[in-house]
Amino acid sequence: MTRPQTEAWVPSDDRGLAYGDGLFETVLVRDGAPLLWPQHMQRLAEGCRRLGIPMPAAGTLDVLPAQAGPALKVLKLIVTRGGGGRGYQTPAAPEPRLLWQATDFTPQPRRWWEGVRIRHCRLQLGMQPLLAGIKHLNRLENVMARREWDDADIAEGLLCDSQGQLVEATSMNLFWLRQGRLETPRLDACGVAGTLRAALMQRLSIVEVSVGPQALADAEAVWLGNSVQGLWPVVRLDTADGTPLYRWSLSSVQRDLQREAHALLGYPTAPAD
Template sequence: MHSWVDGQPADALSLKDRGLAYGDGLFETIAVRCGRPLLLERHLQRLAEGCLRLALSADQALIRSEVLAYAAVLGEGVLKLILTRGDSLRGYAANPVTSARRILQGSALPVYPAAHAEQGICLFACATRLSEQPLLAGLKHLNRLEQVLARAEWSDAEHAEGLMRDTSGRVIEGVFSNLFLVRQGRLLTADLSRCGVAGVMRAEILCQAESLGIALQVADIGFEQLQQADEVFVCNSVYGIWPVRACAGMRWSAGPLTRKLQGITRALLDA
């Protein structure tokens, strides 16, 4: 399927694009089923927040309409929406009147082993650390070199995902997922005010947990808390929830709270 650039089929991009030159932009990865983009409102809400924080001028209504139109043509798969600040000449200073460039790409849904969801996965403890930068924390911006370096640390089939900490040693997230712990029935996920990506499935799980009356906490997580956890799982908006069964010599079982939330997210992604 053709990519779209600013609403038109295209397979090329200007060499002056600031997304290419500086990673100046944002992106969303959206699962599409039966022509419908899933969790669209959460994706668009995060995108709008990112545009506000990066002072990126973008027509949110136009973005919505293009995503819906592209998803209808794609049918089934993964839609990647990229916003860049558009073209500029040499130098970091941006043209203040330039509107965001809109790029839409489609691909097939990834095929993951059923065992990932059923039996759980092993996490690779990555040496690459996430830099602490509150101005960019939570955003799904185009600067993903830390994730690229972390993902290059393992190539075996045993590990399905990596665990990332920040430069102070706090447990933050997976390479392409968010992380949750369960301890004595309480749900815990990392504070992302310094670094990390505020995933849309993470937001959905927090909302579902609150509505179900599940005790939850967003806070700093030390490595010792990971060791003491009763259950651990990772999540994203494409596969839902994978229980974590092992990491760096630690082992867990897929417990009842993980399974309960996994059922809820599976229903959202199968809808």
């Protein structure tokens, strides 16, 4: 049986700590009610299936958002395989460990309404279809990519895979409008299939494509989004060296997709007067 723990301490033999052998979810919770909970649970279940970790019981997970407390919180769930096994060999009967923590969260409205400046990253993501889409604990690529800049004016960095195809930002999914069609990178070789992305794709005609970054030259609008921050319009994309590459003006086009996303998260769909 999986018992949830709130303590940050875990045993030194925990496989999540030792090998990244586990999964996590970050859930926006508003007054005890989780947003996009079905999508988070679906991705967690898929991750558990692929890694061969028993999925915590729904009854164990479903009570946690209410324990986050009032106001706006981010609930982080971590499921590891637990301890045991020998080296990389997994235990025959794993006893998963479930950790959770709720922290206060304040979104960044300025990025919603003024848009963001982003850059390309030098790091390229390795391709491993078995792990593509799920939110496993082994995120060193994202950590190393995020270390590439410390300029507060740059909100995010775009990542390509080892074949030069667009994948995602370091912690957000990527969307763009090109020739009147909403597109997002295909994530069958690497990257995280975000829950906001999943929800938007269930509601709108968004096409998954395999393209290089040059496709953004033809984009009429570009966005980054995730289930915690909402949707940020991109107004400028730089090279990894900081040279401006493309610019986009804010218009009603950006607001249309943002309204769809923010309605799912309970965020404003227009700036306050």
